[in-house]
Amino acid sequence: MSNHDISLVCAWLDYVTVPGFDDDDKPTKVPVQCRQPAEIAGTLVLCERHRAVRQEGRDNDRGRLLLRYRAEYPDAPFLKGFTYVLRLSDGRVKIGKSDRVDTLKERFKRHHGRYGAFDILAVIDGGEDLEMMLHWIFRKLRIKELGEVFYSNGPLISLMLQGDIAPAALPAVQWYEGYALGQGFEVEVPALYAIPGLPASH
Known part of the structure; x- marks a missing residue:
């Protein structure tokens, strides 16, 4: 098999809520793999949508810390x-x-x-x-x-x-x-x- 025959699928796990089997069972969240066509993103294989979601999480973490830093050092370039x-x-x-x-x-x-x-x-x-x-x-x-x-x-x-x-x-x-x-x-x-x-x- 050549490299051109290999197709990658997204490894992201979305958590889906499923109902209980009877009235006493509470709904449960179960992981479901995305499996959309994907590319390698760093060390993960992700589709375009989940690459964007992952990047958003990183941006938010950095943005929050940078805003706190600017509050302490407002004159920093x-x-x-x-x-x-x-x-x-x-x-x-x-x-x-x-x-x-x-x-x-x-x-x-x-x-x-x-x-x-x-x-x-x-x-x-x-x-x-x-x-x-x-x-x-x-x-x-x-x-x-x-x-x-x-x-x-x-x-x-x-x-x-x-x-x-x-x-x-x-x-x-x-x-x-x-x-x-x-x-x-x-x-x-x-x-x-x-x-x-x-x-x-x-």
Whole structure:
């Protein structure tokens, strides 16, 4: 048998509640293996949905600890990079990060291909630690199956509209405006036009 003949299935165990056999028996939770098509994720074999669930748990743990650290050391610098907040075409919100400005365009292009045109609410100085904190703050809005995508609500949008576009990220943001326009979409970057003296790129 060649390696190409091997198909992997998800090893994640979901716990399903089953009723008792008679009136005296209480419902019982039993483990059921997912068994959806999967890939190797670290030391586990997981499907796309359960990789997202596992990552969410890790993000929440780190975000909670980072928020506690920031409360004690509010002047501590964030890791290098950018955290971006995108409003997708269906109104949901994507919160991601890019370690370097030269990869920001690639992220925007990839997200455009996956989600369609989006509005850029903010691109903030601060890398993975800032992203993890935002994931933790808005964890109750997170859509587990979609990883870093969140349901939109008033407080989340209001907070993000108070953000800004980091000066070093401006070329990538304006590039995406032009890219989306070339695809037939006119996108909004609310924070961009709040910068005095900065003209719109279209």
